[in-house]
Every structure is written in structure tokens, then in C-alpha cells.
Amino acid sequence: PxxxxxxxxxxxxxxxxxxxxxxxxxxxxxxxxxxxxxxxxxxxxxxxxxxxxxxxxxxxxxxxxxxxxxxxxxxxxxxxxxxxxxxxxxxxxxxxxxxxxxxxxxxxxxxxxxxxxxxxxxxxxxxxxxxxxxxxxxxxxxxxxxxxxxxxxxxxxxxxxxxxxxxxxxxxxxxxxxxxxxxxxxxxxxxxxxxxxxxxxxxxxxxxxxxxxxxxxxGYVTGRVKLGISVSAFTSYNAKLYNLPTGLIVASIDSASDAARQGMKEDDIITKINNVTIASGDSSTWYDNFYKEESKYKAGDAVTLTVVRYQNGSAQTLTLKVKLEEDKGDTSTSSSTSSSSSSNSEGGNGNGSQKNNDGSSGDNENGYSFFSGK
The missing domain is CATH 2.40.10.120 (Thrombin, subunit H)
Structure with missing residues (x-):
């Protein structure tokens, strides 16, 4: 019905x-x-x-x-x-x-x-x-x-x-x-x-x-895609503190995703998708900027990500081509509980903001694991 x-x-x-x-x-x-x-x-x-x-x-x-x-x-x-x-x-x-x-x-x-x-x-x-x-x-x-x-x-x-x-x-x-x-x-x-x-x-x-x-x-909204990662905003506060660019920082990666196969790592900072700058406007809209570009494509298509990785005391810029997969959202009729997979952790979209317990976007203004040892 x-x-x-x-x-x-x-x-x-x-x-x-x-x-x-x-x-x-x-x-x-x-x-x-x-x-x-x-x-x-x-x-x-x-x-x-x-x-x-x-x-x-x-x-x-x-x-x-x-x-x-x-x-x-x-x-x-x-x-x-x-x-x-x-x-x-x-x-x-x-x-x-x-x-x-x-x-x-x-x-x-x-x-x-x-x-x-x-x-x-x-x-x-x-x-x-x-x-x-x-x-x-x-x-x-x-x-x-x-x-x-x-x-x-x-x-x-x-x-x-x-x-x-x-x-x-x-x-x-x-x-x-x-x-x-x-x-x-x-x-x-x-x-x-x-x-x-x-x-x-x-x-x-x-x-x-x-x-x-x-x-x-x-059981879900059809026609959507995902990369199989969870991200949050790497804001200007952190960028200035650590001399790195703003963007979306990767919090987790689905091990079965193409993002994992292409070598993406946790704490990578995604600055562009298909040469479109993500950190444009208020940080609360950065994921939306990312998704608008991502959603132009269908499952099986590849998108090009510009990624900055902090490694061995310096920042390296990488380019990764990652295939998209179908996003089946938070839940489906085949499961009675919400998905706990990192590929769906953002909810309704497998790449989205890493959430705090109150549902707000996790900007983590106090620093990240690879800087502070948290």
C-alpha cells in the first residue's frame, strides 16, 4: 500500500x-x-x-x-x-x-x-x-x-x-x-x-x-549511492591548528567497500570530489556539497577524490578513484534493527556525517586521534 x-x-x-x-x-x-x-x-x-x-x-x-x-x-x-x-x-x-x-x-x-x-x-x-x-x-x-x-x-x-x-x-x-x-x-x-x-x-x-x-x-529510498565511509567536518579551527586544509575527515571505512580497496584510510581529509571543493560555505553544509556531486552518479560509477593524508610528520595529497555502490539507507524490511555497519552509520547515506549522541554533526573541535592520541 x-x-x-x-x-x-x-x-x-x-x-x-x-x-x-x-x-x-x-x-x-x-x-x-x-x-x-x-x-x-x-x-x-x-x-x-x-x-x-x-x-x-x-x-x-x-x-x-x-x-x-x-x-x-x-x-x-x-x-x-x-x-x-x-x-x-x-x-x-x-x-x-x-x-x-x-x-x-x-x-x-x-x-x-x-x-x-x-x-x-x-x-x-x-x-x-x-x-x-x-x-x-x-x-x-x-x-x-x-x-x-x-x-x-x-x-x-x-x-x-x-x-x-x-x-x-x-x-x-x-x-x-x-x-x-x-x-x-x-x-x-x-x-x-x-x-x-x-x-x-x-x-x-x-x-x-x-x-x-x-x-x-x-524498505529504503532507492536510487541513492554511497562510498561506504563515515565522515565529519574538519573545520577551520583544526585546519589552522595543524596547518592542514579543511574538508571532510574520514572516521570509518567499510572494509568491503571500494574505498577500502583503493587505499583510503581513516583520518584522510577529503578536500574535493571530481574537482569540486567541499569546504565551501558553512561547515554544516560541507557534506551536502559532497553529496550533491556524488548523487549525480549511479551505483558502479567512479568518482575522483582529492585526499590529504597526514603521514610521517607531513601532509601528502593523493588522488583516489572510487566506485560508488547502492545506498540502502538506515534499515530495510530484511532487518528488524538499525544497521550498525560503518557503511550506513551516517543514516540514509553511507558517507555522511559522523554523529554525536545528540544527532549533531561531529566537528570534534578538540582534535582528532592522529593528532591528540585519543
Whole structure:
């Protein structure tokens, strides 16, 4: 089954109370457990994509989880309904989209609209669970403040809808709804601007749906490639300290990858891909610069990497030609747990940023193993 979309061309605008009545049962509470505690390690929101139990949420809500529970909205104000154990179908960190599946039928599936038809100033509601169970089923209102905002998180840049409807931790994976009762965005607190009030962001449903459909059909997002390495930004702080260039420093290498066969080593600094400079702009976008060039190619194609290696007290510049392989993302239907392989450690992309425990990009401003002996 795949999620379905409709436009507002043949729909009538609803009052706020009508809209809440129509949509609220399609938004669920997602609880993630790491099995280290009886309490959930994370709580968020999800959207019922199909009546037979497919649930859309954010990838960061389920990250690191070993067990998942879905709690339905029973239709009462602030009340939780029936709960179900859930299976992780697939998760894609690059788009912050994940899909869960529960064994249920007759669920209140959401209606999906066309985010391409949105206009700035259009009224919207955000429905989710800020604070998890404590404030489950919360509805907030606002407008579309801007379209196509380029937001960077974890080394990726994504086009988002901006809204002034409050979006707080726990809202992640919830619904941004137009006044026709259609989900037009998936809210994500991961893209929140903490320095400003009244700035929330949502993933446009037109961008999310192809990802959701591919995960449901294949367990991962098809058509992507990877090198089989994990990297993080080697920033200007470290570059100046050690008289080396900025770029992406290799944290780990999949031993089965062509990168390993071609002689790439941990702590190599990648400065260019196909003669395109990686360290252009803010360091939070460097991996995105790398991936944009890499993604022009398909599995089996080779890319040329310019690499600086610190060896025997001096820096050497090397050129490596490395073949790309298919990237099957964080998880697939063939495995019930998240991949721990270094080739997929970045999540949704086998080359991506080496993550700290909080999911942020690991810039490691205090130095690297080959300098400090850590």
C-alpha cells in the first residue's frame, strides 16, 4: 500500500473545530525504547498513512530504537487510545522520514494535500504531542510564513515550510494541516530555530511522499549511492591548528567497500570530489556539497577524490578513484534493527556525517586521534 494524495480543488474549507474532528484521529503518539529502561528513550508524533497500519514519523524520533509503540488518539481531548507494538519498516536520515507498521485495520488514515499549492499567509494547524504523553493531542494554529526555506541539519540541507504555529519537541512527526483537512507537511522540531520565536518548520508532503512510498515498497529510498565511509567536518579551527586544509575527515571505512580497496584510510581529509571543493560555505553544509556531486552518479560509477593524508610528520595529497555502490539507507524490511555497519552509520547515506549522541554533526573541535592520541 502507498499513501494517497488529493488536492483542495474539489474540497471545502473547514472551521477549526471541524478540521480537528476530521484529522486528530489520524495523528498518533510514537514511543521509542532502547531496552535500557522501561521508560521510552524518545516520544514523538506520527501520521496514519493507510488504514492497514502504516505510520509516518521523523527518522530522529525512532533513531537508536529497538522497540516501538504506537498509541492511537481516542478522540477525546488529551486522551490516549489503544496501543500497538510497531515494526520499523525503514528510516531515512537525509530527509528525516521514517515509516512504522502496526498490525491493525480500519484506522483513520490521513488525507494528503498538495504542498505545491500552498501560499504564504494560508492558515494551518499543527497537531502532535509536545512533551510526549504529557500534552498528547495538542492542536496549535498559525499561518504559512514562508515556502522553500533551506534548512540545514546533520550535514543535510532540506527545503522546508516555515510556520508560526508552535512546534515543540514531541511534535516531531506530526501533521501540519491546511484548512481543507489535508496534511501538507510533517512537522519536525529537529529543524527548529532556537534563537527565534514563532519559527517552526515542516517537511513538505510533496517531498515526503516519494520517500514514504519507496520505504514502504523497498524498505529504503532507492536510487541513492554511497562510498561506504563515515565522515565529519574538519573545520577551520583544526585546519589552522595543524596547518592542514579543511574538508571532510574520514572516521570509518567499510572494509568491503571500494574505498577500502583503493587505499583510503581513516583520518584522510577529503578536500574535493571530481574537482569540486567541499569546504565551501558553512561547515554544516560541507557534506551536502559532497553529496550533491556524488548523487549525480549511479551505483558502479567512479568518482575522483582529492585526499590529504597526514603521514610521517607531513601532509601528502593523493588522488583516489572510487566506485560508488547502492545506498540502502538506515534499515530495510530484511532487518528488524538499525544497521550498525560503518557503511550506513551516517543514516540514509553511507558517507555522511559522523554523529554525536545528540544527532549533531561531529566537528570534534578538540582534535582528532592522529593528532591528540585519543
Amino acid at each position: 502507498t499513501s494517497s494524495a488529493s488536492t483542495n480543488s474539489n474540497s471545502l474549507q473547514m472551521s477549526t473545530t471541524q478540521l480537528v474532528s476530521a484529522v486528530k484521529k489520524s495523528v498518533v503518539l510514537v514511543e521509542t525504547y532502547d531496552l535500557k529502561s522501561v521508560d521510552p528513550s524518545a516520544e514523538g508524533s506520527g501520521i496514519i498513512s493507510s488504514s492497514d497500519g502504516y505510520i509516518i514519523t521523523n527518522a530522529h524520533v525512532v533513531s537508536g530504537g529497538q522497540k516501538f509503540e504506537i498509541i492511537l488518539d481516542d478522540g477525546s481531548s488529551g486522551s490516549a487510545g489503544k496501543s500497538y507494538d510497531a515494526t520499523l519498516v525503514g528510516s531515512d536520515t537525509r530527509t528525516d522520514i521514517a515509516v512504522l507498521k502496526i498490525n491493525a485495520t480500519g484506522l483513520a488514515a490521513a488525507t494528503f494535500g498538495n504542498s505545491g499549492q500552498l501560499q504564504v499567509g494560508e492558515s494551518v494547524l499543527a497537531i502532535g504531542n509536545p512533551g510526549g504523553t504529557e500534552f498528547s493531542g495538542t492542536v496549535t494554529s498559525g499561518i504559512i510564513s514562508a515556502l522553500n526555506r533551506q534548512i540545514s541539519a546533520n550535514g543535510y540541507t532540506q527545503s522546508c515550510l516555515q510556520t508560526d504555529a508552535p512546534i515543540n519537541p514531541g511534535n516531531s512527526g506530526g501533521a501540519l494541516v491546511n484548512m481543507y483537512g489535508q496534511v501538507i507537511g510533517i512537522t519536525s522540531s529537529k529543524f527548529a530555530e532556537e534563537d527565534y520565536e514563532g519559527m517552526g518548520f515542516a517537511i513538505p508532503i510533496n517531498d515526503a511522499k516519494p520517500v514514504v512510498d519507496s520505504i514502504i515498497q523497498n
